Amino acid sequence: MVLAGTQGFYHHKKMDRLIEVAGRDGLPIVLFAEGGGGRPNDYDVAHFITAGLNITSFRNFAAHKGQKIGIVAGYCFAGNAALFGVCDVRIATKNSFVGMGGPAMIEGGGLGVVKPTEIGPSDVQDKNGLHDLVVADEIDGVAATKRLLGISEIADSGEGATDALREIVPADRTKAYDMRVAVQAVVDQGSWLELRHGFGIGMITGFARINGRAIGVLANNPLHLGGAIDSEAGDKGARFLQLCDAWGVPVLTLCDTPGFMVGPEIETTGQVAHISRLFLAGAHFEQPLVTIILRKGYGLGAMAMAGGGFDRPHFCAAWPTGEVGAMGLEGAVRLGHREQLAAIKNENERAKEYQRLVDRLYEKGKALNAASQLEFDAVIDPSETRAFIDRAFTTAGACIPSGRYVDAW
Incomplete structure (x- = not known):
């Protein structure tokens, strides 16, 4: 030197x-x-x-x-x-x-x-x-x-662990799972390159390939805050969208979030400004975007994961385990049925009624019901996820780098 x-x-x-x-x-x-x-x-x-x-x-x-x-x-x-x-x-x-x-x-x-x-x-x-x-x-x-x-180059087609995808999301909707296992099962084996692993751990970002085509992957992390998006996760996700846009890389988002994190403590981080970056980055993103809802897709957080709304992606689909709503089921019941529940004096009866209302909302928000209302495009077999994504990006055509700058943060 x-x-x-x-x-x-x-x-x-x-x-x-x-x-x-x-x-x-x-x-x-x-x-x-x-x-x-x-x-x-x-x-x-x-x-x-x-x-x-x-x-x-x-x-x-x-x-x-x-x-x-x-x-x-x-x-x-x-x-x-x-x-x-x-x-x-x-x-x-x-x-x-x-x-x-x-x-x-x-x-x-x-x-x-x-x-x-x-x-x-x-x-x-x-x-x-x-x-x-x-x-x-x-x-x-x-x-x-x-x-x-070498991201812009097409590599030889690879293979994913398609059969394993059906087993990734637990049958019990309250149990967490490792989203990185899902990511690596979807993409070509050995192609995953994760970025900013130690920061904003509520969001997973990185580059990979599907059938040789380079893609960016943006995914929630159910092992951190149940997949809720906090300030750091918002910053991380927004910058990654900017990076993929600048480089001309299509993005796959894997959604499993109860929404944005809430509470007095998180607001001390300036969360409104941080998580709003996801909406800005999504609104200005010029490359093809595909969203898959693996399980939870609630509120503004789920909309942000889809580039601003479920109508925004090139294609938006859900697994059969998908569930959607304007907000988390439990919170929706507590807010929407507060007086009804408060009127039940017996604690056991109140708990039963609360659970009945949650179950009713869950049934209404199941992926098949939401898809029947045209809130997103399809419900797919998890084992067909790779093929669905590949077709979606193929029909989207070639990407052109935007050339816009990427925020340092």
Whole structure:
């Protein structure tokens, strides 16, 4: 590494030329971001530069409409971190440390003396949502980058575990299950590449293939808050939709949610703004979208999982285990029948009546009933899910990358 990977005047001139060529020829850019940021003692140009705040590299790199993938190993601070931060996909090694200020800047600002290993270690930044992928070393980072850059190519058709799909959702609707098992049974075996695994764990995002076609997958996680969508999950899902839109990748959403998380505590996170990003991203998403309701599809959360409503996807279907409603069944009964239930003095009788009302709503909201009212397109056998998705994306035609920017968050 030359001069600790720091940035100088001619570094930026060279970088600007590379960005210009990549933009002109429609090429992706892969950034190896290790380094210490700007070089304060850039003596080669010290006689004609005061601050250098008119350099164009940061703006040019952020404005690049092609794919931008960042790989960081070791230390990445200040200007290098800013470049890493605007990448579409950010890959970090386990021994990486990323921060907007390195030890010298922190000490110079009178904030104490710290070791570089105390600033933004990979495990912290993974949970923060900065890193899309955490890998063992730079070699693995390059391998992951090659997989990502090959997304637009059609691969050989693969196989999924179609027979297993019928057994994934428990017969008992109150029992949770592992959505990742469902995802990996639907997609081509070995094709799943999950992004931001450690952040926003209520939402599962990643790339995969179905019969060789690349797709993005956005799925609820029933093992976290019963699949409810909280602030971090909303941010994670929205950014992933932006990423797939920018790259021209169709998206499959697997819905099993009771809706958005509610309560005083979650509102302290600014949830309304965070989860509303899902509606914005869905409304502006230009690629084909297919939604499958595996079990719960309730309220605004389910609508957001379908790009804004069940009428929004290219096709929207449910498994026979699907159940839908304007809000969760239990909450709907408590709110809609409060006086009726309060009038029953005997606790056992009240509990029986409550359960009867819940069961009645459940029957009304079963997938077959909802489909008969044309609220979505079909109820499908889980074992036919792969074939249904493949046909849906085939009829949707080719994708065209939108070229729009992807939020850093």
